[in-house]
Amino acid sequence: MANRQQPSSMPTHKYGRYEQVDIPDRTWPDNRVTTAPRWLSTDLRDGNQALIDPMSPARKRAMFDLLVKMGYKEIEVGFPASGQTDFDFVRSIIEEPGAIPDDVTISVLTQAREDLIERTVESLKGAKRATVHLYNATAPVFRRVVFRGSKDDIKQIAVDGTRLVMEYAEKLLGPETEFGYQYSPEIFTDTELDFALEVCEAVMDVWQPGPGREIILNLPATVERSTPSTHADRFEWMGRNLSRREHVCLSIHPHNDRGTAVAAAELALMAGADRVEGCLFGQGERTGNVDLVTLGMNLFSQGVDPQIDFSDIDEIRRTWEYCNQMEVHPRHPYVGDLVYTSFSGSHQDAIKKGFDAMEADAAAKGVTVDDIEWAVPYLPIDPKDVGRSYEAVIRVNSQSGKGGIAYVLKNDHKLELPRRMQIEFSKIIQAKTDAEGGEVTPKDIWATFRDEYLPNPENPWGRIQVKNNQSTTDTDGVDTLTVEATVDGQDTVLSGSGNGPISAFFDALQSVGIDVRLLDYQEHTMSEGASAQAASYIECAIDDKVLWGIGIDANTTRASLKAVVSAVNRATR
Ligand SMILES: CC(=O)SCCNC(=O)CCNC(=O)[C@H](O)C(C)(C)COP(=O)(O)OP(=O)(O)OC[C@H]1O[C@@H](n2cnc3c(N)ncnc32)[C@H](O)[C@@H]1OP(=O)(O)O
Ligand SMILES: CC(C)C(=O)C(=O)O
Structure with missing residues (x-):
């Protein structure tokens, strides 16, 4: 097979290849997703942090209410230590009675730094269900460039951060708060698998997950760098190798840098992930987080209940556009203006x-x-x-x-x-x-x-207009038809006979020099009930032309006569 593509001048030497996972007995390709995963919306955090103009308190609130209304039970509501706006927003929804339904867990993100952790936990005082989400990057380039530390140093950041979260939760939160913990080895997709596992295990050793005490381990594709299949391999590998798996909620957080976040999420779910973090319509850093609407609707289109209400997609979109001050693309799956439209x-x-x-x-x-x-x-x-x-x-x-x-x-x-x-x-x-x-x-x-x-009252045209008609049928079945009509602007009475009203009308038309032959006739009712209209379609040969005419009337005979008039007038237009 010939391929006539030629080498380009693109600087490919600048880029390395992603590492594949050695897991020849992978099982995920044979799995199907038959139930909805746990969802977490990070619209108010990862989505918000990627906006040119982050959401005002009113826009944040509109987004939060929308997410609750749609049915999301886990919502990351901000990064309270980032500044007063996020902190105050978290406080406002906790303090307003009923703003957070009892079955909704709010979650907040923090870096693994003591001052930030303290402020973060403080923001959650009085919440019924709340999770602190702590992250630190674990990938080689971050170890070298950002933290300038060894693997052990980086693991220690996660361990210390986890311990500090627990200490501040103990100190600042009361028994009214059902407190949960989430850890993300940021840039998981570029982190050596055995090191990601080692860090997660060290974090678990501190948190001590067990019956009634889960830990959420969120393995983010902070920057999407591989095919969805490799992403799935990594999840299958982690799922197999993590200890205390039954107490771990294994979570995915795909970004869309390669344009395959939805596929990556779906394959990771097949590989055993329990939970998906993303944003509505794929808002988020750079090319966005995975699109929760597409994921949910993909399930729906397979007959699986997404457990999220998308039944008024345009209302969701309007609120989203108001909150993000951005527009949804006309080709966006399931919601774009053109996605249910065919032109061809x-x-x-x-x-x-x-x-x-x-x-x-x-x-x-x-x-x-x-x-x-x-x-x-x-x-x-x-x-x-x-x-x-x-x-x-x-x-x-x-x-x-x-x-x-x-x-x-x-x-x-x-x-x-x-x-x-x-x-x-x-x-x-x-x-x-x-x-x-x-x-x-x-x-x-x-x-x-x-x-x-059809007769167009705004622009009447045509040789013939029919006003009234009467017909009789004799005992031999011959119809005699009398038609009061205007022909070429003159009032005329036409009459003719035949074996039905149409052939009687053809006969009558002969008297004004119009020769019509019937080729096809069809009719149908247009509605039900006493005032039902009928549509008659007639295909005629008139001189050397073959034309269709249509008549609409409550009476089928009149509808057919009108159809003849329609065809005749067209022939002489
Ligand atoms: C992939 C993601 O989306 S992660 C979420 C990112 N989101 C955000 O950052 C939005 C909110 N963040 C902010 O407003 C600010 O970053 C703040 C207020 C939290 C902190 O601001 P600053 O104190 O100025 O620190 P800055 O954000 O620049 O972080 C840099 C420092 O934190 C360290 N750091 C970065 N991430 C982490 C982490 N997860 N855990 C511990 N330390 C970290 C860096 O190594 C650096 O340390 P250095 O100054 O010793 O070199
Ligand atoms: C904090 C983490 C989960 C994150 O947003 C990312 O890695 O993209």
């Missing part, structure tokens, strides 16, 4: 057929479409499940075909155009998009359709 013809055709098949399958089973498995091509989930309508599912431009246009007419106007009529009308729309470019909105489609096929 073959996609639209398949989507329309998918919706039709869902309706037919549900009807055959005597249930509603919400009761059967979702199976609409190109739409991984039903947009309705996240509060989106079907309005934007199909949008028409020069890349669109008949399926999309037919979908709009069916969805918005209950018109089920016969296939050949779809082709005819899509050529009319195509000519419009070729001439004018851009998108044709459903309103434009309807205006064009009405002007082309």
Whole structure:
């Protein structure tokens, strides 16, 4: 197989390769995630610290309330030792009765420095459930450049920090606080696995996890540096080698530097991780933390309850945009403006057929479409499940075909155009998009359709307008039809006979020199009930032209006569 790519001048010599894990009997590739993990939102900490303009107290509060409402039970609410704003925010939610639901644990981050630890623990006074999260970097370059210390020195920072957290919790917090502890060997992904394990074990020796006393060990991909598969290998390795595993909540904290944070999170869950830390819509340092919305919705799309409520995704997004002062990308999974929209013809055709098949399958089973498995091509989930309508599912431009246009007419106007009529009308729309470019909105489609096929009161045109009609049927089944009409601006009475009203009308039209031959006829009701309208579609040969016409009326005979008039008028337009 030929590959014609040529070497580039990119300075590849500057970069090393990530280390692979020697774990040939890895089991994670065969696992599936069948239940939601524990989630921790770090929007108010890792998300907030990455904003140009960190959240004001009002924006922090709106974000906190949103996270609670969505169902997050673990929320990292700040870095209280960073300054007064974060400290005061933590105090405000603890002090306001009911602001933190009883089943929600707040968590706060600190470096392993005594003054910062004291201030951090102090911020939690009176909280019902609270966790201190302590971190220090463990990777070689940080040992050498940031801490300028040996492995033992770095391990000692974690051990001392843990001891100080315990001492200050003992000193400053009362029995009303259910106190938890989380440790993160920052830059885990670049830390030698055996050293990361050694530090975590040393921290556990201090905290002493056991029954009713878990420890959260959070192994962050502070900077994402490897494939998701290597990330998963590292989690499987740590899960196998950690002591006291049953008392450890093994947590992941992926960042998205390589653009694969979601995949890294999913594979790490397959490898045994219990908990995911991330931010809504992937906010966070540099390319962001892992996107909790995508992760949750990915579970949902597989029939697994994410245990988070995404049913009003646009409300979540509006609040998020207000809090972060940023915009969600139009292609963002599950929420972007365009993610449930198809412009291209073959996609639209398949989507329309998918919706039709869902309706037919549900009807055959005597249930509603919400009761059967979702199976609409190109739409991984039903947009309705996240509060989106079907309005934007199909949008028409020069890349669109008949399926999309037919979908709009069916969805918005209950018109089920016969296939050949779809082709005819899509050529009319195509000519419009070729001439004018851009998108044709459903309103434009309807205006064009009405002007082309239906009497348009705003812009009346056509040789014939029918006012009244009467018909009788004799004992031999011959219909005689009398039509009061305007032909070429003159009031006229036309009459004719035939073996049905349509052929009688064709006969009547002969008297004004119009020769029509029927090629196809279809009709359907547009709604149920006494005031139901019917749509009739008629395909006729008129002189050397083959054209469709449509008539809409509560009376099916009148609908079919109108359809003939529609086709005839079009032939002479
Ligand atoms: C990967 C992450 O996202 S980690 C979270 C990062 N988030 C934040 O830093 C936001 C909040 N932080 C802040 O506001 C500030 O950093 C503060 C107020 C907490 C501390 O500020 P400063 O006292 O000026 O220290 P600064 O943040 O610059 O840290 C540098 C010092 O802390 C040390 N340090 C850094 N991280 C840690 C740690 N986790 N544990 C112990 N010491 C640490 C550094 O080695 C350095 O020490 P040195 O001065 O002896 O060389
Ligand atoms: C503090 C840790 C968990 C962190 O934010 C990171 O490593 O990205």
